[in-house]
Amino acid sequence: MRSLRLMITSPSQAIDLLGGGSGPKAVRAVADHIGRPFTTVASWATRQSIPVDVWPQLIEMAADKGTEGFTYEALVQAHAKVKADKTPPTPATPTQTSEAA
Numbered sequence: 001m002r003s004l005r006l007m008i009t010s011p012s013q014a015i016d017l018l019g020g021g022s023g024p025k026a027v028r029a030v031a032d033h034i035g036r037p038f039t040t041v042a043s044w045a046t047r048q049s050i051p052v053d054v055w056p057q058l059i060e061m062a063a064d065k066g067t068e069g070f071t072y073e074a075l076v077q078a079h080a081k082v083k084a085d086k087t088p089p090t091p092a093t094p095t096q097t098s099e100a101a
Contacts, residue, residue: 012045
C-alpha cells in the first residue's frame with residue numbers, strides 16, 4: 001500500500017481536515033476537541049492564522065484521528081504560503097550609478 005503525503009495549503013484547510021469536513025461542522029469538531037470556543041477557532045480559519053501555542057493540541061488531534069503528515073512543519077508551510085500569497089511583491093528600487101564626469 002502506497003502512503004500519500006499530506007499537503008496542508010492553509011490554516012483553514014488544516015481546521016477542515018481535522019474537523020472532518022468544512023465550514024462550521026469542522027470548526028465545531030476542532031473547538032470541542034481542544035476545548036476552545038467555537039468563535040475562537042472560527043476566527044483562526046477566517047484570518048488564516050492558528051496561534052502556535054495551539055499547534056501541539058492540533059497535532060495530537062491529528063494523531064488521535066490517525067492523520068499522518070499533520071506536523072509542525074506542515075503547519076509552518078501552510079502559514080508561510082498564506083503569508084506569501086498576501087504579501088505584495090516589493091517594487092524594484094532603482095540603483096544609482098556614478099559616472100565619472
